[in-house]
Amino acid sequence: MSQTATISSAGPTASQDARVEARGPRPTPFFTPRKIVIYSILFFACLYFLFPLYVMITTSFKTMPEIRWGNIFAPPIEPTGEAWIKAWTSACTGLTCQGLSPGFWNSVKITVPSTLVSIFIAAVNGYALINWRFKGSEIFFTILIFGSFIPYQVMLYPLVMITRELGIFGSLWAVILVHTIFGMPILTLLFRNYFASLPVELFKAARVDGAGFWRIFFEIMLPMSLPIFVVAMILQITGIWNDFLFGVVFAGTQNYPMTVQLNNIVNSVQGSPEYNVNMAATILTGLVPLIVYFVSGRLFVRGIAAGAVKG
Amino acid sequence: MADMTVEQARKGGAGSLTRFLRNIFLRNLSAKIAAAPMMATVLVVFVGCTIWTIWYSFTNSRLLPSGDFVGFEQYQRLFATRRWNVSVTNLVTYGAFSLVFTMVFGFLLAVLMDQKIRFENAFRTIMLYPFALSFIVTGLVWQWIMNPSLGLQGTMRNLGWTGFTFDWLTNPRMVLYALLIAGLWQGVGFVMILMLAGLRGIDGEIWKAARVDGIPTWRTYLSIVLPMMRGVLVTAVVLVGSGIVRLYDLVVALTDGGPGIASEVPAKYVYNYMFGAGNIAQGLAASTMMLLTVMIIIIPWAYLEFGGKGNRK
Known part of the structure; x- marks a missing residue:
């Protein structure tokens, strides 16, 4: 004890040593x-x-x-739990009294194919933009990104006409098409940035070995892009499930997704409002994105932050 | 090969079209086929549909699109319509408050979250979960909370505070702030996450240097950290801003434009004229104005981000 004291008083070097010993979070x-x-x-x-x-x-x-x-x-x-049962099976939307369950299944029928198709197309886009650049590809990409800022209302009516021409207006197909179109900018950006971060040698080696566009995509790129697939899925499932505008415009009365049905149940003016049923229906509609959110945790943050990362 | 094509194209009268067509078929054929959906989306939807909308906003299309040009008549009518002017004023008011509050609260919360606190994950989860919910769900929950007779106001009065007033949903002067409460609830967490990522991206040395120089913490945030976060701030403003212009679902669910037309917004005006009132050109003119607004936000940003640097050739 006394020795330590003498050393520390002996000179500046020793006192520094003593300080080093006391370092760390206070x-x-x-x-x-x-x-x-x-x-x-x-x-x-x-x-x-x-x-x-x-x-x-x-x-x-x-x-x-x-x-x-x-x-x-x-x-x-x-x-x-009565309100929950009523919300699911027999609440009235102003037209029918079948509760939210048809809307739920419509939303499933919209969300699953839209998510898969839009992610697949975006993955191919991102891959082509990084590994198979062609003349004009960057211009297309730039317009695509800027297009994502155009308000949907601007393109709404022409799209109604196009889907009408294709004979799919008022069906689930129209909604799926529209979701695929408007999911494309952000998802393409996501995949493009991800593929850009992969070592290009992999691609070159496969190219030297004679693999073509699709073979490299399916056998090399796709297996490596699982993390970004999960992020894209989170983004699309919550985004498409929560959509209201496209559902109400393109789906047709029979195919209204859950959000539209919910709004019709709560904001329909007939009868006295049943707030417990309304709230049960609201939770039911929010349940799918909430589950995705709580299960995915940090990946959800990555997914939404991806919208903020520029290419 | 490519050089020859270029030369031919220069000589040929067809010019860039020939070159363009040849290029399509000559190089990276499968990549072009694979990217066809993207090219179709860009050309048909983002460019084609937008031009179509602008073009037909100068016609007098009613139930169906027609080719009778009437010049700026639709726009004159638009700005002579009270509902449109109320919508625009509402959007400006809501947008200004929403932008300022979202950014300020988002930043403050991010700063607090960045103080090496415990339970950071729990706080983050709680603040961000509303962002996973749709605007419809958000609007309907707050509609119930702000229900004058049975919601917060009724509860407080029943509990004995008889003078308590929180009737924003039925009060034309306050209804925009009701929208604001719901909108902030949904969106602040997202901006907080962005800002937090920005704060975490700042070099720790900066903080040490500021401390050595004896600069107070608040001053460091204001004068050093905020300017360094410029990229994140700009991104957040652009994202929040373009979200504000699109504001539609929340209004439909929470107020449906009421009371009267006190909380109408442009996106709702567009929808109603296109699909409700059967006056397409009027809706198209209104949506063109929305486009113009977004361009005013986006173009300066794009210029700042991509124009000056020249790293994006």
């Missing part, structure tokens, strides 16, 4: 005023973000008499 108390301010602001922000979710869930398990007492904060006294 143990700070958890409840500093600064931390309290930070955590309380974050806590109140979280209240704002969580309150609607809480209200949705509690309201959906209440009975209508309980709701009419008028306390939106109160948890349900006698939780009941």
Whole structure:
């Protein structure tokens, strides 16, 4: 002990050594005023973000008499799943009273093919843009990216005419086509950037070995692009499931997706509103993207951040 | 081979078309076939449909597109229509508030999240989950919360605070702020994530240097970090901005343009004239104005991003 003291007082080098020994994160108390301010602001922000979710869930398990007492904060006294059953099977949209289930299946029928087709086309685009550049390919790509900023309303009516000419207006095919078109810019960007990050030697080696466009794509590029496929799928599933405009314009009454059905159920003016059914229906519609969000975690963040990364 | 084609094309009267056609068939044939959907989308949808819309906005098409040109008549009518002017004013008001608040709150939350806090993942999950939900879901939840008799206002009054007023959905002067609350709820988390990524991308040495020079933290953020995050900020503004112009679903779900026409927006005007009122050209003129607005946002950004550097040849 006394020896340490003598050494440290002996000269500057020794005292520096002692400091090096004491390095590392300084143990700070958890409840500093600064931390309290930070955590309380974050806590109140979280209240704002969580309150609607809480209200949705509690309201959906209440009975209508309980709701009419008028306390939106109160948890349900006698939780009941009746509103959920009604929302799924028998809530009225103004035309029919089949609940949300047809809308759910329509959304599935729209989302699955749209996601697969749009991702496949975008993957091929990205691959061609990086590995098989041709004259004008970059110009097409630039217009594609800028096209993604054009408001949909501008292209809506001509697209209605085109789909009408093709004889698919008012069917699921029209919605799938439109989703494929408008998903193309962001997905192509995503795949283009991903393929650009792969070592070009791989491509060259396969080329030397005599593999052609499709063979390299299916046997080399595709197996390597699983991570970006997952990101693209997250992006497309949530995006297409949440779409309203294309569903209401192109699908036709029979094929309305879930969002459109939901809006018709809640905002239809007939009868007295059943808020518990409305909230159950709202949660049901939000459930698919929410599950995707919670399951995918960080990949979801990557997916949406991909929209912000420029090529 | 390619040189010869070019020469021929120069000599030939058909010029660039011949060269273009030859190039299509001569090089990278399978790549061009594979990229055909992209080229079709670009040419037919993004270029073709846009030009079609602009062109027909100068006609008097009603139920079906027709070729009778009427010049700027549709635009004159557009700006003489009260509903359109209200829509534009609403969009400007909503857009200004939405842009400022989204950016400011997004940045502040990102700064707080960047303080080496615990439970960062939990906070992030909570702030971002609304972004996974559709505008329809967002609108309907807030519609219920802001329900005057049974929502927040009714609850507070029942609990004894009889003077509590939160009737924004039925109050024409406040309804835009109701939209704003719902819109911010949905979108702030996204901007926070972008900003957080930007903050994390800043070199730690900068912070050390600022500390050595004795610059206060807030000053470092304002004068050093924010300018360094220019890229992220611009991207966020462009994304939020082009989202604002498209604002449609949220209005349909939350207010349906009401009370009266107090919360109408341009995108809804377009839809109603095209598919409801059977006055196509009027809808096309309105949508052309939307396009113009987006161009005003995008072109300066594109110029700044790609024009000056010249790295994108």
